[in-house]
Amino acid sequence: MDNDEVRYNRYISGDDNGLVEIIKDYKDGLLLYLNSITGNLTLAEEYMEEAFFRIAVKKPVFRKKSSFRTWLYSIARNIAVDEMRKRRRISDASVEEYTEIIDNTDIELEYIHQEQKKSVHTALKKLSEDYRQVLVLTYFEDFTIDETAVIMKKNKKQINNLLYRAKKSLRIILEEGGFEYEKL
Numbered sequence: 001m002d003n004d005e006v007r008y009n010r011y012i013s014g015d016d017n018g019l020v021e022i023i024k025d026y027k028d029g030l031l032l033y034l035n036s037i038t039g040n041l042t043l044a045e046e047y048m049e050e051a052f053f054r055i056a057v058k059k060p061v062f063r064k065k066s067s068f069r070t071w072l073y074s075i076a077r078n079i080a081v082d083e084m085r086k087r088r089r090i091s092d093a094s095v096e097e098y099t100e101i102i103d104n105t106d107i108e109l110e111y112i113h114q115e116q117k118k119s120v121h122t123a124l125k126k127l128s129e130d131y132r133q134v135l136v137l138t139y140f141e142d143f144t145i146d147e148t149a150v151i152m153k154k155n156k157k158q159i160n161n162l163l164y165r166a167k168k169s170l171r172i173i174l175e176e177g178g179f180e181y182e183k184l
Contacts, residue, residue, distance in 0.1 A: 004068035012059055023052050026069070029141050030076055036136035037080045039125060047083060051076035070147045073137075077151055116179070123173040131166035138163060 004025075010018030027048060034044035054060065054075060062071055124132050133152060137143045143151065149159045 004072075005062060005064070008055070008062055008068060011056075019052075019056055022055075022072075026072060027052075030073065032140055033073060033133075033136050034076055034080050036124070036132040036140075037077065037129060038084065043083075043087075044080075047076060047080045050079050050083075054079070066150050067147065070143070070150050073141075073143070073151045077133075119174065119177060119179050120170075123170055123177065123179070126173050127166060127169055130162055131169055134159060134162045135166050135170065 004022060007018040007021050011022070012018075030048050030051065031041075031044050034047045035041055038044050038047065051072065055072070060075070062068060065071075066074075124135065127135070130152070134148060137148045137151060138145070145156055145159050145163075149156050152159065152162075154162070
């Protein structure tokens with residue numbers, strides 16, 4: 001039994017700290033992932049809160065068909081996809097919401113890194129939703145191909161193909177924009 005499952009079971013048994021720990025560990029990554037689906041930070045926050053609300057109130061059974069993390073991300077994805085179908089219209093989140101300068105670093109180097117992040121974020125927005133999702137899940141959230149397949153409801157071959165095409169498309173967009181990188 002993994003630690004997340006133990007914490008969830010503690011919550012189900014009445015220990016609210018179990019859920020607090022889960023939220024603390026997953027809120028940032030889940031927000032980033034949901035933003036890759038919605039393209040809107042406000043909507044991503046709303047869907048993240050809804051995912052945590054569902055496990056808090058409805059207390060669905062974790063059947064151990066995947067890792068707890070994969071299960072949680074699948075719940076959040078389903079919420080986002082369902083809601084996006086209802087809304088049909090998405091507004092983009094500001095790139096500046098993701099940038100933050102750290103005081104104790106070289107300002108010039110930090111500026112370059114921030115500009116690169118903006119370029120990558122802008123390029124990600126130009127990709128299809130599936131391409132964004134597969135890149136965020138595998139590279140930003142470090143999910144395996146198998147876990148990504150479960151979350152996106154696709155098979156491994158489809159995920160590998162999506163990942164290949166997404167990286168290729170991202171590279172083309174970045175190169176057209178004059179992006180310089182070491183390794184992508």
